[in-house]
Amino acid sequence: MDWTNPYPSSRSAVLGRNMVSTSHPLAAQAGLRMLLSGGNAVDAALAAAQTLTVVEPTGCGIGSDAFAIVWDGQQLHGLNASGRAPRAWTPERFQGREQMPDKGWESVTVPGAVSAWAELSNRFGALSMEQVAAPAIHYAREGFAVSPIIARLWELGRLRLGDQPGFAQAFLPEGRAPAAGQWYRNQDQADTLERIAATQGRDFYTGELAKRIAAFSQAHGGALTEQDLAEHRANWCGTISRPFAHSVLHEIPPNGQGLAALMALGILEHAGIGREPLDHADTVHLSIEAMKLAFADLYEHHADLEHMRHPPEHLLDDAYLRERAALIRRDQAGDPGHGLPGPSGTVYVTAADASGMMVSLIQSNYMGFGSGVVVPGTGISLQNRGHGFSLRPDHVNLVAGGKRPSHTIIPAFAMNADGTPQMSFGVMGGPFQSQGHVQMALRVLLYGQNPQAAADAPRWRVTGGRGVAVEPDFDPVVIQSLRERGHDIQVESGSGVFAFGGAQLILRQGEHYVGGSDPRKDGQVAAF
Template sequence: MIKASICMRLAGAIVLSGAYSAAGAFDITGKYCDTPSRCINPTTTQGMVTTSNYLATQAGLQILRDGGNAIDAAIAAAATLAVVYPQMTTIGGDNFWLIYNAKTGEMRALNASGRSGEKATIDFYKQKGLSKIPARGYLAANTVPGVVSGWDEAYRYGQKSMGSKVKWPQLLDSAIGYAENGFAVTPSLEKWSNINVNPADQEFRNLQRFDGFKHTYLKPDGSIYHVGEVLKQPELAGTLRTIASDGAKAFYQGAIAKKIVDELQQNGGLLTMKDFSSHKADWVTPLKVNYRDTVAYNLPPNTQGMASLEILNVLNNFDVKKLGEGTADYYHLIIEATKEAFADRDKYLTDPAFNKIPLDYLLSREHGVDQAKRIQMAHAATSVQPLDPKGDTIWLGVVDKDGNAVSLIQSVYHDFGSGIVPKGTGVLLQNRGSFFSLDKNHVNHLEPGKRTFHTLNPAMLTKNGKPLLVYGTMGGEGQPQTQAAIVTRIVDFGMSPQDAINGPRWLHGRTWGAASNDLKVEGRVPSAVTDELKKRGHPINVVDDYTDTMGHAGAIWIDPASKVRYGATDPRGDGLAAGY
């Protein structure tokens, strides 16, 4: 039997952890549910936090209790995740924000992704005999980490426009404490640590070859930490303490940047002090499309938020509810809509400062209609070409007592990023820049000062101008697909957020490092459905019932009438949704 939900009370908050199974589950009262729909979500009339790690959720919740706003809580949770969830996120990565301001009714979007270094050129890599940028190592760390700049810019906005009783240093207290005193290793951290010390894979694994990784994340004898053992990161604690006292400038202009740059350059890396000092996060205009009677928001390029919204734009042309949730038609339609969206994404997506992207056309009702017309319900498309214009990661969500809402996604790209942790910093650097192409004709080819294609895209649904659903997930190409599953299950089928996330998921495409595309489907999908999908031409690959290949999703649904917040977290990770 699949693990059932576990009821617990934590810091005065009712929380729900784990998952239901097809056979049943336990609700938050400890009562057994014979059907998933009877299981209750964590609810509150005040603040709600959901993240992919229970310690991070508690950190965010404490900030809300202390009088902080949704942005403050998101920073505290994200900082804690950067310590206790290094396989998915660190302060050496990037983040993107969607922020709803309850006072002004404004939706803001913040792009805190880093740009490639001034010396990062195609010729640099070609002269080393490389046909692609290495996935790991010093040459993979070629973009400036944007995380801290995102925290800083969002915090300043929140202080000015939302008000808060909490100051900057307090937001990092939890993260500093776990880095200094240690935390108990989770199943996810043990799993990904074990995967990444495989000596047989010199391209993507064997990260112990890098001294910083070995010193930071492995025991003195070189073995991994197991579940329940305590991992301490004193160098990271020192870095976070400096950021807490001196602000973001300490990371980009001070001793921290110098230590990072010195080690990179001593080992043939590219980033310079100028790259760090010139970095800044940017406020951008969020993208939106209508879906039924709601409005879906997401981030513009260089994220794939356009693809997430295109899928919904295509689905608008079908009666999804009539198809039935969990049927072969349901899966087939969303997969085919995903192919249409990905064709556009792969053709256009890069840094919009370097290439013009026809967003108005791509998100237009007319384009969605044209894409929908190409979908054949009886057959899977084997090759989808974009229509010419007629013109690894964490997600977290917060809604505070005043109705301010944050959807935040933060990542180091591959699990454990580049594998590089410069001495004396504890900062694991991302390898996001390895996604740049060395083909000058590719839309996402490497150039100095350029932001690469990002899979990260936090999402939010509004109704009548107010947040209805704060949602998102990690998982690369799976993000737009999981977002579509969550939205259709809640909006079209009336499912609870937890049921929508718990439900069987799929992944069309390839996960990083995979050699070919296929359609991964969780084993809980009935065989009759997978057999029908095979008949329609889908290359089915049945995977574990609750595999984290599908990502770690989360959601907060706000009842329009009562304003009660319903939180949900993913049984595929170590997450927790909690309110007070």
Template sequence: MQNTRYARSGMVCSVDHLASSAGITMLDRGGSAADAAIAANAVLAVTAPHMCGLGGDLFALVHDGQVAALNASGRAGSGADAARLRAEGHTRMPHLHDIRSVPVPGCADGWTALHGRYGRLPLADVLAPAIRLAEGGFPASPLMLAGAGAAAQRPGGGDFAAAGAAGDLVTRPGVARALKAIAATGRDGFYLGEFGQGLLETGAGEYLEADLARVNADWVEPLRVRAFGHDVWSAPPNSQGYLLLLALGIADGLDLPVDPGRSAWAHLLTEAARVAGHDRLAVLHEDAKDLLGEHEIARRRALVNPSARVKLAAPAADGDTTYLCAVDEQGMGVSLIQSNAAGFGSMVFEPRTGINLHNRGIGFSLTPGHPAEYAPGRRPPHTLTPAVITRPDGSLRSVVGTMGGDAQPQILLQVITRLLRYGQAPGEAVSAPRWKLGGATGFDTWDAPDESVVEMEEGTRWHDGLEALGHPVAHRPYGAGFGHAHLIDVRQDGTLAGAADPRSLIGAAIGR
């Protein structure tokens, strides 16, 4: 069981104690929660390339009296051509080793937008811990090792040849140069500098310089739903955040058992997630609207049968990410999620800096005329699902999120329900065993929603009850396959209670 950590003047939770420490350093120097979040994310961009980095995308929610949402997900380049992929025989976007699944990365734009609006310290100071680790080296984490060998064999992936065992020293000089460029001249130092030139060369027509000059960060209106006496907020489309809010809205009206250890609890929440998400492939795109109306929540809730798994028609037509959160002494909260999509991403590396490029383009459709069809300037549907919880008076209650591909809303549905409905402490809510709807890649859950298996972590007691209700079930080891959820809860007296997910092995909730 992961212990809940307590603090009075600020807290940072992340997947890596080095990142959480960098964030706390910013708070100690008078920085904001945004400064702390950027510093922590920048460290992770160095130390956790198997989850995130400058070659990936970013979403964030900020509570500073009210909730603001930042969409820093990249757009497909000017050379995007769905017809060409179809002519080559593709029916879906290539998963690995193909630059066409690499929209322009939005991470650096996200940092500069977040810092420009909420930062208090110079950006160079905020990025300094990450630069020091990239130049001087950092110990390889146990979770990096699974993909480091394959990454080292790819052109541009030589940084990871040193990661043979946990604790081996890894340096990333190209990433250090990219971070210094951002610190010196902002986003243009990255997109129009060494990294940008390498991306243009690697793309071989996939991108134009104008694609890199275009800012991939927008402040957008967040989505909200009332559940368990609180308002829960997430990012709007192209994020799948609506799935979390829709499932919470459904669950709020269900007769949940008093004990979450009962199989009825897992059944009802599983069904809430399934009826919320079964048509995701058809309805989620960057211009999607009206996904959270009261009538729509009620309509989907009525599909849930307490006594059996419901049959859902498919629509007509192991992911890696990192989540972190920070709260400062003034009460600002930041919920930030940043991702490569699948592990090291596309396994394509920008050759000059060695930055591994995401494969968020796998969210695009290759169906002609689909609103999310792969096309120039479009953003793909995204799994990234940050969350903020506020009390009815608008004050900050929690910042929370997780990695986990398609399963992010399912994981957060369980964590948030445990927190709000059952009053569990952050450590208990975050570390409790989970279920998720399984798929082959972590990004294909909704291809056939009636075929998805309910995967259960070791330590659950739901197996027999779920099978009796018609669920196909499977047991899986407790660990990173069920996400890394991190949570900071703000108590009524202002005390911060936080927990980093024990599944991350080296994660930390650090307070001051």
């Protein structure tokens, strides 16, 4: 492993035998408390995830969706806890629109995060849900000081969603978004988290909380019903995977978009990635071109797995990826369309413990505060995942009742070629996430960077056509070389927390772990 860090950063990689890495220090410490109390990595991840709904409501809430990958010490498990569209949703309901709504009740699908907490706790947890929820309940009831980054995102949420049902009552005390350093409490959320823990999540889907969610939906013309909530099930879906470098990268199957990361890495291997240094213009150019090809296919073929016409194994077929890689020109930026294979927005938590258990968990509202809808008296803020559906009549991702939308949130997990666990990681940030996975995999798995250096490195992001956004610290010589090849490069100053994601990584090294946390957010690696 390369322990150097050539990028501007005040952080060093953290080492320990028990570890939590996430985007807020209070959440990381909540997870660490579980490990110190005899809990395992799943308990730690769940404590951190629930705490994030309180201290980082700008990225997730009780009404979020979630996915997880768990190494239990012997086997890898994948969990899809994303929700389905209300049964009443049809294409005709949204007739006349060019795209699905991105706020209000018409963007809300069944929230799945609570089902993820319950499934993970019941199957793998060593502590009770009441113990695991205690830190989140404490911060909701007693309060916490809002950080500058979260305050900035909170104000953006106010501007966009302040008029949505229930939003101001829950998130705008005295009519304003909390300022940096201001103390914030949410008693309703504390009560709801207690009820969820006491009932193992059942009350959220079939009890009093479900009734209140459905009643508020009906009062505002929403389609979500008690039946929709009661029918929800998280499912153990396994993973899809592809070898890369000397590792095997695992992602959640569709409707998660991890497929795009696997495709891009497969294309890169066929394109000869690794011949030049990590931050060389040729390496960056190839990475961008592979990502564009993967996205072109993703946006055409990706949907709820039950509705895809071309299954993931066809899109990951070596012969197909070789064909896609052949379209890349080393001297020129492309603007590719989708291929046709033959038959062959978020918070993230990773935790690991001394027994060898490792967890990769992601939950999200999608866009900031999500739909902006908050059920009165509950603190339940609802995601806007319905915006992920298409309204194109012939598209596999066309909106339909009971269907899961195409999802951006994706946890990742890398295994060594010998079948032992290697790295649990994720990069929150909407459609950037699969691009972030590619960049982390290149840096850590192929080039051997340590996790903190990988998190610190300046990032690129494809934006459509030949457009590419880069961070201000990007090497000007590389930028010039990319422009000469036809890339339309935009340097985005000061937007990293919004557009370039937030990475959290835990790499296993023998009997201990090496962790990194993204400096673009408030994150922390906590370990002992």
